[in-house]
Amino acid sequence: MHSLLQKFGRLLVIWLPLGWLGIFFMLPLVEMVNVSLSEARRAVPPYNPAFQIGKDGISFQPVVDNYLLIYEYWEDYLWPAVNSVRLAFFSTLYCLLFAYPMAWWIARSNKSLQHILLVLILMPFWTSSLLRMYALIGLLNPNGVINDFLIWAGITVTPIQMMQTDFSIYSGMILTYLPLMILPLYASLVRLDNSVLEAAADLGAKNWDIFRTIILPLSMPGVIAGCLLVFIPAVGEFVIPALLGGPEQLMLGKVIWTEFFRNRDWPVAAAIAIILIAIIILPIVYARYQDKESIS
Amino acid sequence: MRSTVPLLVKLLATAGFGILYIPVMMMMIYSFNRGKLVSVWAGFSTKWYKELWYDDVLLTALYKSLLIGFSSATISTIFGLLIAIAFLRFSNFRGRLFLSLFASAPLVMPEAVTGLSMLLLFIAMEASFGWPSGRAVDTIMIAHATFGMCCAAVVIQTRLRDIDKSLEEAAKDLGGRQPFVFLSIILPLILPSIIAAWLLSFTLSFDDLVIASFVSGPGSSTLPIVIFSKIRLGVSPEINAIATLMILTISALVMIGSFLVLRRDGKK
Numbered sequence: 001m002h003s004l005l006q007k008f009g010r011l012l013v014i015w016l017p018l019g020w021l022g023i024f025f026m027l028p029l030v031e032m033v034n035v036s037l038s039e040a041r042r043a044v045p046p047y048n049p050a051f052q053i054g055k056d057g058i059s060f061q062p063v064v065d066n067y068l069l070i071y072e073y074w075e076d077y078l079w080p081a082v083n084s085v086r087l088a089f090f091s092t093l094y095c096l097l098f099a100y101p102m103a104w105w106i107a108r109s110n111k112s113l114q115h116i117l118l119v120l121i122l123m124p125f126w127t128s129s130l131l132r133m134y135a136l137i138g139l140l141n142p143n144g145v146i147n148d149f150l151i152w153a154g155i156t157v158t159p160i161q162m163m164q165t166d167f168s169i170y171s172g173m174i175l176t177y178l179p180l181m182i183l184p185l186y187a188s189l190v191r192l193d194n195s196v197l198e199a200a201a202d203l204g205a206k207n208w209d210i211f212r213t214i215i216l217p218l219s220m221p222g223v224i225a226g227c228l229l230v231f232i233p234a235v236g237e238f239v240i241p242a243l244l245g246g247p248e249q250l251m252l253g254k255v256i257w258t259e260f261f262r263n264r265d266w267p268v269a270a271a272i273a274i275i276l277i278a279i280i281i282l283p284i285v286y287a288r289y290q291d292k293e294s295i296s
Numbered sequence: 297m298r299s300t301v302p303l304l305v306k307l308l309a310t311a312g313f314g315i316l317y318i319p320v321m322m323m324m325i326y327s328f329n330r331g332k333l334v335s336v337w338a339g340f341s342t343k344w345y346k347e348l349w350y351d352d353v354l355l356t357a358l359y360k361s362l363l364i365g366f367s368s369a370t371i372s373t374i375f376g377l378l379i380a381i382a383f384l385r386f387s388n389f390r391g392r393l394f395l396s397l398f399a400s401a402p403l404v405m406p407e408a409v410t411g412l413s414m415l416l417l418f419i420a421m422e423a424s425f426g427w428p429s430g431r432a433v434d435t436i437m438i439a440h441a442t443f444g445m446c447c448a449a450v451v452i453q454t455r456l457r458d459i460d461k462s463l464e465e466a467a468k469d470l471g472g473r474q475p476f477v478f479l480s481i482i483l484p485l486i487l488p489s490i491i492a493a494w495l496l497s498f499t500l501s502f503d504d505l506v507i508a509s510f511v512s513g514p515g516s517s518t519l520p521i522v523i524f525s526k527i528r529l530g531v532s533p534e535i536n537a538i539a540t541l542m543i544l545t546i547s548a549l550v551m552i553g554s555f556l557v558l559r560r561d562g563k564k
Binding site for chain 2: 015022024035045049128129138141170174178195202231236238239273
């Protein structure tokens with residue numbers, strides 16, 4: 001009796017989450033593929049499902065029109081895709097530039113300071129990105145705090161245009177994703193053995209040489225993990241291009257939003273979402289492949 | 297060894313902390329500005345905070361956000377715990393590959409894609425068998441719980457992995473039966489991570505704009521949705537005030553959560 005109960009409990013532990021995620025995560029993706037292969041129409045809902053279970057049985061009539069449309073109007077759809085990758089790539093680089101020194105500093109601090117600094121890193125990550133972007137607008141606006149200061153100090157006469165530029169996007173990305181870069185870097189740097197560095201210093205290595213030949217190679221797993229953690233969400237970002245970017249900083253996340261809510265073209269929105277997934281899968285597969293290489 | 301942290305590193309690191317904190321600090325200061333113009337300081341005042349109490353739209357949205365946050369965080373934590381147990385305590389089972397895929401993929405999925413795909417499913421379900429009829433608090437809650445349980449699973453797994461399996465085995469040898477052994481011995485040990493997982497799921501739900509925008513219906517706007525539409529109209533001291541309150545609340549929760557986790561780690 002007891003073992004039957006245990007078997008049942010075991011099945012419950014596995015199949016409750018598996019069922020939930022299957023229905024509410026996997027099934028939506030399947031439905032999205034279905035919609036992306038469906039014909040758009042002016043009705044409610046605004047598409048004619050490719051896969052249908054109706055009175056005359058099951059029918060599956062996929063159309064690739066939506067993907068062709070994206071290809072045809074590549075300036076409207078694929079340009080934002082390229083732009084997303086470009087902005088996400090440089091955002092990742094800038095995050096790395098600031099995160100590495102921060103992670104290094106935290107890793108070299110004593111235990112109690114380390115805890116405080118880590119909490120200071122974690123806190124902004126969990127507060128709403130929307131609100132932090134809003135706070136950033138207050139700084140970067142033409143009549144914002146920075147411009148007011150610059151004009152007051154006599155550095156410029158007219159306000160500098162900072163909003164709706166690459167600069168505002170990068171600032172927003174760094175503000176949002178810096179913690180994600182710091183944590184894996186810190187994790188790999190804190191494990192670094194001090195005695196190795198001391199030995200190198202005793203043997204006459206300069207700081208820069210120690211960094212280049214010992215610290216950097218040993219922290220490479222953290223660098224790669226951090227870059228993935230920043231790049232992947234940055235590519236699909238919506239809030240940052242919507243609030244801080246102009247027409248030149250169009251990204252896929254925002255295009256999906258516009259297609260869906262403003263143009264009400266659901267099939268095209270679904271097709272763009274699938275392209276976005278493809279862009280994200282590439283670096284993940286690459287990282288997996290690298291992992292396997294280094295193990296074997 | 298602390299002497300090997302060069303000045304340049306310290307400067308860049310300080311700049312990094314500056315980027316993280318200066319915008320929010322400035323916003324908090326300006327939330328006490330008396331004037332309507334955001335950039336001109338017109339004296340100290342708490343009138344914008346008082347005005348929040350009379351903004352019915354904002355208060356209704358806050359209530360909905362809290363409701364969704366509490367319920368989705370609770371579902372997330374329970375399911376996250378189940379996922380963690382399945383991975384670390386059951387060696388080989390059918391569906392392990394699927395579970396590991398399903399439980400990690402939502403973490404890398406862009407919010408716009410998650411939101412869009414869920415909405416499309418909800419609409420297809422409504423067309424096929426009438427549920428969910430329209431989109432409201434329940435659809436947002438389901439969407440948040442789905443995303444949150446994957447994060448909760450990660451947090452709980454890191455703690456559960458450190459628990460010595462021999463503890464459970466000893467309890468079993470002494471005649472303990474499985475669900476009770478877990479509940480009485482393992483659960484208290486991983487309690488801090490469960491609280492942390494709940495707090496994190498709650499903040500994720502409470503902060504989410506994109507997924508909620510997709511799966512919400514008319515009249516079920518959460519706080520971030522209302523704030524987003526207000527921000528679209530421009531910077532205002534009232535948003536400064538509500539943003540300050542939200543950030544302070546979430547920060548307090550995160551402080552509690554991260555100290556729970558860090559203190560445990562520090563004891564090792």
